Amino acid sequence: MTTADGRQICKACQVDKVLADFHFRNDNGKYRAVCKACWGARCKKWHQDNPERRKAHRDKWERKNPGHVTKRKADYRERHPIKYRLWNLLNPEKKKQLNKDWKSRNRPRVAAQAAKRRAALAQATPKWADFEAIQDVFIEAEYFQLEVDHTVPLTSKLVCGLHCEDNLQLMTTADNRRKSNKYWPDMP
Numbered sequence: 001m002t003t004a005d006g007r008q009i010c011k012a013c014q015v016d017k018v019l020a021d022f023h024f025r026n027d028n029g030k031y032r033a034v035c036k037a038c039w040g041a042r043c044k045k046w047h048q049d050n051p052e053r054r055k056a057h058r059d060k061w062e063r064k065n066p067g068h069v070t071k072r073k074a075d076y077r078e079r080h081p082i083k084y085r086l087w088n089l090l091n092p093e094k095k096k097q098l099n100k101d102w103k104s105r106n107r108p109r110v111a112a113q114a115a116k117r118r119a120a121l122a123q124a125t126p127k128w129a130d131f132e133a134i135q136d137v138f139i140e141a142e143y144f145q146l147e148v149d150h151t152v153p154l155t156s157k158l159v160c161g162l163h164c165e166d167n168l169q170l171m172t173t174a175d176n177r178r179k180s181n182k183y184w185p186d187m188p
């Protein structure tokens with residue numbers, strides 16, 4: 001019960017506290033009868049006692065709020081760069097698994113980035129290359145279960161092709177191995 005001086009006794013810990021120590025409930029326009037500290041402890045206990053139901057709640061919420069969790073995580077990483085790196089250092093196995101999960105969810109992107117790295121090593125990416133368009137080719141390759149090939153090879157004894165969207169073509173793995181870096185259009 002709220003007293004005139006804006007205080008309330010917590011139903012759980014029986015401590016007389018200021019209203020700021022209680023959550024305001026928008027659904028019924030009242031302060032919660034249990035203080036924030038006790039409510040937090042109660043929630044924590046419920047989460048510990050009901051891991052599956054907690055996960056179900058979280059999954060449901062994530063489905064209703066797509067992208068929100070990713071953004072929250074990115075914000076967290078930005079705000080706590082050292083903490084985040086420390087966690088990675090202290091949990092190498094978990095980090096490895098997370099990376100693996102991310103890669104399997106973003107395969108075309110990973111393939112496009114790997115190609116970009118290789119091309120950069122070969123110094124074959126022109127300034128005007130359109131990475132979005134290049135990534136689209138890799139998405140198409142993933143969809144048709146094909147490989148992305150550089151029509152004119154990036155590195156061979158005679159030519160140096162460019163890593164750009166116009167020099168990419170889709171190929172089966174077998175054809176790509178056969179072609180290797182030995183064939184290109186108009187070759188001598």
Ligand SMILES: [Zn+2]
Pocket residue numbers: 010011012013014015034035036037038039
């Ligand atoms: Zn309390």
